[in-house]
Amino acid sequence: MSNSIEIQKNDGKWLTIITILGIAIPVVVAVLLFLPQTGKLGDLDFSFLPHLNAVLNTATAFALAVGYYFIKSGQRNAHRSSMLIAFGLGSIFLVSYVLYHFQVAATKFGDLNHDHLISDAEASAAGGLRILYYIILFSHIILAATIVPLVLLSIYYGLSRQFEKHTRISTWTFPLWLYVSVTGVIVYLMISPYYLN
Numbered sequence: 001m002s003n004s005i006e007i008q009k010n011d012g013k014w015l016t017i018i019t020i021l022g023i024a025i026p027v028v029v030a031v032l033l034f035l036p037q038t039g040k041l042g043d044l045d046f047s048f049l050p051h052l053n054a055v056l057n058t059a060t061a062f063a064l065a066v067g068y069y070f071i072k073s074g075q076r077n078a079h080r081s082s083m084l085i086a087f088g089l090g091s092i093f094l095v096s097y098v099l100y101h102f103q104v105a106a107t108k109f110g111d112l113n114h115d116h117l118i119s120d121a122e123a124s125a126a127g128g129l130r131i132l133y134y135i136i137l138f139s140h141i142i143l144a145a146t147i148v149p150l151v152l153l154s155i156y157y158g159l160s161r162q163f164e165k166h167t168r169i170s171t172w173t174f175p176l177w178l179y180v181s182v183t184g185v186i187v188y189l190m191i192s193p194y195y196l197n
Contacts, residue, residue, distance in 0.1 A: 014156050022149025028098065029145070049100040050188060050195060056093040057184035060086050064178050080158065086177070087155055093184075107194050109133045114194075133190045140183040147176050 067082030110118050110126030123130065150173040157166035 018149055018152040018156060021152060025148045026145035044103060046100050046103045049096050053093055053096055054185050054188040056089050056096065057181045060089040060093065061178060061181035063089060064174065064181065068174060083158065087151065107191055109191050109194060111194050136183050137187050140180060140187055143176050144180045147173065147180050151177060
């Protein structure tokens with residue numbers, strides 16, 4: 001009984017932290033996407049980071065799928081390890097993503113000459129793939145912002161052994177997080193031909 005009371009006392013503190021992070025992280029990412037950045041960290045070359053981010057997203061998706069398998073087969077410890085690995089990979093991805101967008105101007109889909117403008121000829125060359133790319137990208141961005149507090153809540157409830165709450169929130173967290181990870185890789189594969197070499 002006293003253990004349950006202690007968990008409830010801690011809930012308020014942790015839920016406040018999760019709320020702050022759940023708002024702050026998407027706001028920082030949004031600011032980076034809409035403000036011109038280029039070269040804030042001097043001549044550091046972060047051109048490799050999109051490639052690393054794709055690897056991190058792929059590994060995150062794999063860890064999530066493995067974690068799902070483990071919980072469905074009743075292997076709680078292996079499930080916890082897989083999900084913490086997914087969380088760690090996602091955290092590294094977030095730092096890498098922020099660094100890249102803080103330093104490098106955004107790449108535009110279809111920008112063959114890298115002038116950050118899409119001419120009629122470039123838009124025509126990209127064709128319907130450009131529309132598909134932006135549909136996937138926008139769904140990825142919206143759900144990536146939404147997933148932050150869900151992941152944090154899922155992790156918190158799992159680690160604090162509040163398994164009923166963990167299961168309830170993870171029913172939403174898992175498919176959305178997997179979607180965000182997989183579409184991150186798809187977005188990378190679609191836009192990678194337009195990165196500067």
